[in-house]
Amino acid sequence: MTLPTTTRQYSYPQFGSFNNLVIQEVPVSSPKAHEVLVKTHAVSLQFRDLMIANTTYPGGAIENLVPCSDMAGEVIAVGEDVKEWKVGDRVCANFLQDTLHNDSPNDLGLGGAVQGVLTQYRTFPAETLVAIPSHLSYEEASTLPCAALTAYNALLSGYEPLKAGDKVLIQGTGGTSLFALQIAVASGATVIATSSSDEKLKIATKLGAKHVINYKKTPNWAAEVVKLTNGIGVDHVVEVAGNATLGQSIASVRKGGSIHIVGVLGGLGDVPAVDIVGPCIFKQLKIRGIYVGSVVQFKNMNKLISANVEATRPIIDKVFQFDEVKAAYAHLESQAHVGKVVIKI
Template sequence: MRKYVLESGASSLDHLKAVDCEAPTPGPGEVLIRVRACSLNYRDQLIVQGKYFGGTLAQPITPLSDGAGEVAGVGEGVTRFKEGDRVAGIFFQKWRAGPANPEQGPALGAVGAKGMLAEYVTLPEEGVVKIARHLSFEEASTLPCAGVTVWNALMCGRRPLRAGDCVLVLGTGGVSTLALQIAHAAGAHVIATSSSDEKLERARALGAASLINYRKTPNWGAEAAKASNKGGADCVVEVGGAGTLAQSMQAVGYNGEIALIGVLTREGDTHP
C-alpha cells in the first residue's frame, strides 16, 4: 500500500513523501479501514509548515485528521463494526461523546496519533464511527474536525441554535461554510462575510441571507448587527482571532454568543 509521511522538522510540503509499505494488520480492539477520501483543515497546513502547537515535528508522522472509508478487517474483540461498514475516524480517538476529558488523547494527524493520509489505517474501535448512508465518502471526510467543531459551536453552547436565530459566519473556509449550511438547515438567518463578491454569491447559493464584503465595509461588525434585524447576531462563528474579534464583538447581540474557534489572523496585541 501507499501512505504519506511528513518528515521530522518539516516546514513545507517538500518534506511530505509518499512511501510504499505493507498494509497494517488490525490488533485486538482495532479496525482496519480502507481510506476512500480525506479532507484538509487549516490545522493540517500549520503542521506541514511547522507552525502548529510545539513548532516543528519531533518525529515523522502520517498527516491529516479527517478521512472516511470502509472497514477492511477487524481485530479480536471488535463488536461494533464488520467488514464493509462505511466509517470515519474521529478527531480525538478517546472522545466520542460528553464533555472533554483528560484521557481524550492527541488528535489524529499529529505527534502521538497516526493520520489518515494512507490507503489503509488501523484505529481503535472507540475511535471510529459509522457514517450516514446518504453521505459520500468525500462528504463524510469533512466532518470529524470541521463539522463537529461547527456542531459544538452552534448546538452545544449556552443554548442550541433555534429557527429564527441569526448567525454570523466569517469568511468562506471549511468551518464557516459548514456553519453556514448547518445554521441555514436549522432555520437561522445567516450573515456571511468575505473579501470576494464571487465567494459571497457562492455563500448566497448555500443559504446565506445577508452578505458583507469586509474589504468594502471595514466596519463590518456594525453592518452585521444591522443586518440581523434584531440588534445583533445570536451566534458569531469567530475563526479570525485577534484581527477580527473586536468587529465580532460589535456584531453580536445581547445574550448572544461568540464561538472562538480559529486564529487565522495575526493582527492585534492580544490573542483570545
C-alpha cells in the same frame, strides 16, 4: 479476502513546508482485538495541516508524522472483540482519538499528536469510528470529522445552543464556515455571511445566507451587522480568524450573545489593540473555544445531516489524486477554494 501487508503513505522526514512530504511503503499490521483495519478512500485537508507543515501549530507534532486528520474509508477487517463493525462498513475516524464524550484530559488529535490518515490503510480503535451517512460519497464524508463537527459543536452544543429564529454571523467561505452556514439554515436560523469576494458571497447566498457583506468594501462590517439586525446584534458568531477579527465579532453580537472561537486564520499574533474585556463584561457575552468534538457529537451531527440531506450536503471545491498531494496543499494555501479540498486515495 487477503489483507494488505503494506501501505503507501506520506510523512514528514522534517517539517518546514508541505513540499517536504515524502511517500513511502511501510508495513501495516492486522487489527488487534479492539481495533478495525480501514481502507482509506478519501482525505480532506484542514488549515491545521498547513500550520503543522510550517511549524506554526501550537503544540507541534510528533516526529516522522503521517499528516492529516480527516478521512472516510471502508472496514476491511475487525479484531476478534469488535462487535459494532463488520467488513464493508463505511466509516470516518473521529479527530480526537481519545474523546468519546468530551471527557478526555488529553489531545490525541490525528495528524499531530498521533499519526494521521494520509495513508492507504490504517488501524483504529473501534470506538473512535463513526458510520458515514448513507447518502454521502467517501469524498463528501471525508469533510465531516473536523470542519463539520467543529461547526456543529459550536452552534448546537454550547452554553446556549442555536434555535430556530436566531441570527448567526459566519466569517468567510472555508469548510467550517460553510458547514456553520448550512447547519444554521437547517436549524431555522438567519445567517449573515462575510467574505472578501463577491463571487464567494454568491455561493453563500445560494446556500441560504440571507445577508452578505464584503469586508474589503465594508471594513467596519460589525456596524453593518448591527444595522442588519435592527441595532441589536446577532445571537451567535462563528469566529474563524481569531485575534484579527475578535474585536469586530464582539461588536457584532447582541447582549448575552455567544461567540464560538473555532480558528486562527488571522494568525496567532498579539491581541488587537481594542478593549475586549470591557464589552465582554458589560454585554455579558458567552465566549467559548471549540476544539472539534467527540464521537457522541459526531453521531448526533450525522443524524442532523441525514435528516436535512440537501441543506447540509458538503461543499467540495476540488478533488486531487493521491499522487497530487502537494498540489492539494498548495491549492488550500492559495485560499482560492470555496468549501473543502479533498484527496482521493
